[in-house]
Amino acid sequence: MSDWTTRMREANFVGGAWVAADSGATIEVTNPATDEVIGTVPASGEAETMRAIDAAAAAFPDFAAMDLMSRVGLLWKLHDALMDNQQALAELLTIEMGKPITEAKGEIAIGAQYVRWFAEEARRAKGEIVPAGVNGRRILVTKHPVGVVGMITPWNFPSSMLARKVAPALAVGCPIVAKPATATPYSGLAWGALAEEVGYPKGTVNVVTGSARKIAGAMMAREEVRKITFTGSTEVGKELIRQSADTVKKVSMELGGNAPFIVFDDADLDKAAEGAIVSKYRNSGQTCVCANRIYVQAGVHDAFVEKLVEKTRELKVGDGRNADVAQGPLIDTDAVKKVEELLDDAKSKGAEVALGGSRHQLGGTFFQPTILTGATQDMAFAKEEIFGPLAPVFRFETEEDAVRMANDTVFGLASYVYTQDLSRAFRLNEALNYGMIGINSGLITTVEAPFGGVKESGLGKEGGSQGLEDYLDTKYVCIDGI
Numbered sequence: 001m002s003d004w005t006t007r008m009r010e011a012n013f014v015g016g017a018w019v020a021a022d023s024g025a026t027i028e029v030t031n032p033a034t035d036e037v038i039g040t041v042p043a044s045g046e047a048e049t050m051r052a053i054d055a056a057a058a059a060f061p062d063f064a065a066m067d068l069m070s071r072v073g074l075l076w077k078l079h080d081a082l083m084d085n086q087q088a089l090a091e092l093l094t095i096e097m098g099k100p101i102t103e104a105k106g107e108i109a110i111g112a113q114y115v116r117w118f119a120e121e122a123r124r125a126k127g128e129i130v131p132a133g134v135n136g137r138r139i140l141v142t143k144h145p146v147g148v149v150g151m152i153t154p155w156n157f158p159s160s161m162l163a164r165k166v167a168p169a170l171a172v173g174c175p176i177v178a179k180p181a182t183a184t185p186y187s188g189l190a191w192g193a194l195a196e197e198v199g200y201p202k203g204t205v206n207v208v209t210g211s212a213r214k215i216a217g218a219m220m221a222r223e224e225v226r227k228i229t230f231t232g233s234t235e236v237g238k239e240l241i242r243q244s245a246d247t248v249k250k251v252s253m254e255l256g257g258n259a260p261f262i263v264f265d266d267a268d269l270d271k272a273a274e275g276a277i278v279s280k281y282r283n284s285g286q287t288c289v290c291a292n293r294i295y296v297q298a299g300v301h302d303a304f305v306e307k308l309v310e311k312t313r314e315l316k317v318g319d320g321r322n323a324d325v326a327q328g329p330l331i332d333t334d335a336v337k338k339v340e341e342l343l344d345d346a347k348s349k350g351a352e353v354a355l356g357g358s359r360h361q362l363g364g365t366f367f368q369p370t371i372l373t374g375a376t377q378d379m380a381f382a383k384e385e386i387f388g389p390l391a392p393v394f395r396f397e398t399e400e401d402a403v404r405m406a407n408d409t410v411f412g413l414a415s416y417v418y419t420q421d422l423s424r425a426f427r428l429n430e431a432l433n434y435g436m437i438g439i440n441s442g443l444i445t446t447v448e449a450p451f452g453g454v455k456e457s458g459l460g461k462e463g464g465s466q467g468l469e470d471y472l473d474t475k476y477v478c479i480d481g482i
Helices: 046-065 068-084 086-097 101-124 160-172 185-198 212-221 234-247 269-285 298-313 333-348 399-406 422-431 465-471
Strands: 012-014 017-019 026-030 037-042 128-130 138-145 148-152 176-179 205-207 225-231 250-254 259-263 291-297 352-355 370-375 390-396 414-418 436-439 472-479
Touching (some): 012 046, 012 185, 037 185, 046 138, 046 176, 046 205, 046 212, 068 086, 068 101, 068 160, 068 185, 086 101, 086 185, 148 160, 148 212, 176 212, 212 225, 212 234, 234 250, 269 291, 291 298, 291 399, 298 352, 333 352, 333 370, 333 390, 390 399, 399 422, 422 436
Parallel strands (some): 148 176, 148 225, 176 205, 259 291, 291 390, 414 436
Antiparallel strands (some): 012 205, 026 037, 128 138, 138 472
16 A cells, blocks of 8 residues: 555645644544544634635736646646545545545546546637627627635545536636535645645645634635635535625535435346445445435335345445445444434334444444335435435335425435336436436446536536536627727
8 A cells, every 4th residue: 555644734735835724723633434533734714714815816817827738737737646646645535534445546536537627628618709780890708717716625525526626727727725624634635735746836726724614704705706616515505605695706506415216117126226336325325416215116116125135235344445345434423323313213204124224333433234115205314315324215106206206305416217218218307306317327427527406406517518617707898890
């Protein structure tokens, strides 16, 4: 194994310098698999964030004016730096977050893919010439970097969630101020170190750790921050949207989910069960797009549950650093308690445990991969995001029933459907109120496609050609007297 400590930074990165919090105060970071303290990071707040914003604002004019191929070249270097350090970055991620090392390596890889993708997309951020209604005029539409971007990212994908934001911002010439999650700050600080190493100008990349409320408050208050991009809970996202009104910032929000996973009678049950395993238990169920409610048509319900139990039983739980581990710990004890509360609520309303159902014998925040049958719409997880390795299985009769139950939520991020009926696939594309739909696939995130939801799951898209738009302002120029 490589030495992950070489990629570990324990200071803020502001204006090209590594600095402590003004007070000298720090926050301990622990490994959720062992509860061991692995290091500390600055407990920063408003003052430190203000200086980071100052640095980004000062860097903006020159960075926006940098020629396109120089910006593209820096992104290529950043991509290569991520992949050259993939093993060490993955180990660091696993140690601070807990996910299996294989998943962590995949996260670093897709982050690098986002960097490469937006290096390419920046060359296609085209304007247009629009036909004028009056002779002697030309109408030009042009695209320009929006300005300083504030970024707030979660703990469950601490590297790739930044990649989706950092890459398009830097691609078009927007300096950034990033605030990684307190539970997993090292993966975020690593982006600052890599940006420094590949030659980004001072002030273009800034990373500040500490109080989410104080750091976000400073970002929202400063008019120089023209865009906020946030991934996290719907509750916090709504508050940030409210705060953005005072300075009319652009916002993009990737918020909560409550993904339905629908299996029809005509589905390939082996593939459906495999897809459910990938969707439900990846990252110990701690993803915003993982299967939250598994709906199975009556004709194949029992057979599907049997296959799901069989495959789930094979999952090995343990420290993510061990190569054969498929599920690591949950992030903290609060996450375990929430899973237990949802489990108890369901059992009190008639659900039955088909597999698992309790904390794992390893102790700590490890939890058994769990399957419930007899789930109904009045159970709490029908409305709430689980964020843990709990798979509730609902029975349905007709396609209309499945659509009605699947859409019975304020969320609209990801959904999954298993069917061999092509007509049904197209019908459900229309009927399901979700920003992303996987047909016969439980893992659909890819850099080439727009990632994002509808309803209370958020605003804006990350990835795809659409992912660049949120970092650009559109201008119209009318030239007369030609």
